Amino acid sequence: MHRRTFLTSVAGLAVTSVVGALVAIDKSSKSASAMDMGDMNMGGMDMGGMDMGGMDMGGVSNPRAEGMPVLPEGQPLRELPRLANQSGEVGLFRANLAAEPAIVRFAEGLDTRVLLYNGGNPVIEAREGDRIEIDFRNGIPDQPTTVHWHGMPVPADQDGNPTVPVAAGASQRYVFDLPQGSAAPYWFHPHPHGHTAEQVYRGLAGIFLVKPEKDPIPAEYGDTILMFTDLRLAADGSIPENGMMDRMNGRVGDHVLVNGEKNPVLAVAKGEKRRLRLFNATNARFLRLNFENASMVLIGTDGGLLEAPVALDELLLAPAERAELVVAFDQPGPAKLTTLDYERGWMGPGKPEEAGMTLLTANISDSPAPAMPALPAKLREIAPLPAPVKSRRFVLSESMSGMSMAFQINGASFDMNRIDEVMKRGDVELWEIVNKADMDHPFHVHGTQFQIVEYEKDGKVTKAPYRSWKDTVNVVSGQTVRFLIRQDMPGQRMYHCHILEHEDLGMMGLLDVQA
Structure with a gap:
């Protein structure tokens, strides 16, 4: 549904319904598959001439407003904690993982209750060919959870999808093998339907690095x-x-x-090159990035290294996307990783200011770095997927029925008990993702990686600029994205928008991969 239609529909609501939302909004179910517009508080929106600007719709607040916490900046970039391997056996990674409440201090004098894995946002590091055994415990009171190994080629029953929740206080052992060719920057996060968005914004996320046997990027x-x-x-x-x-x-x-800090600093020498792995672990923020006073080269995406490096002036990371960069710091002085404006579509008031944030500052010294080896011109081979045997079409949309709004795929909201698509294991298919909604939607498929073929908008077709493996692709409003995909393991897999609130509100489907 287009934004104009949506706003017109909302404008027809009675004033009493709008005012009643001031109480009802905080009592609405966080696990519903549709938003009740009758409970909606329309602060700041033009309601057919009525000035509703004094009402709060739970939008983005101003951190510099009086009384709001101010976070310290300029601390040295911290390393995320590593999850220790408890196995003494070569080729086996074994560890314990728990999701639990914790208290952290983001601002001076203020304690913040969060959810963390083992007290932090840990990094699991393993190698292609390793066997992984993770004993997980859900320490979140009164909520189920899962551990979803985002982007990883794991068996369906080990994927942590919402059909296999781990109840509060219960445990689950995740066991899987890392196949050859799976080296990439993955991450993990909860995926219980109706609770995913909340558990992620309260802090649950971790990194899973799969390293190759031989890495072409200079150490x-x-x-x-x-x-x-x-x-x-x-x-x-x-x-x-x-x-x-x-x-x-x-x-x-x-x-x-x-890494849990606001605008941390990184000390580098003049002429130094750094390999940076970027992970967008936010619920819904699109990050359009550039590096002032430094040059960026893209070397990898969600599914690992590209075939060859690609020079960049800027980089867009949609929610859940990852990228690997080599950044050259050649000029003394501060080099800032900053955000540029990005119009991803916004419904109603409270559109956040996206441009002008400094996320990281690299302080480049006058002292030269030791001579560094050149980045190889060839990083690896990526075999193209063969011609598809079948095509599928997925239409992303918003929908209103009466006074309820839902986010849908092919006109339907997610139903745990409904199989939406059936696919044969090993078949290559062409998937066409059509965004008829008013905002961008990052589309994610569980259990595999895919190869983007082309983008189409307003009748103009643009081929993918390079071959890569992806598990999440941003689909711009009004755009169609086509990619080739193959599932190599049987079982039930999810596909969904990775704006986590939209996922919880129904923009998700269930794929049954049959042997």
């Missing part, structure tokens, strides 16, 4: 993880629940953090 470049998360704090240090605008647009916080 002298290092291997630096930058995990972007999105934080909203109330004046008392608490994390507010989602409001109506969050459910409509996806939650965008007041602070973008890097």
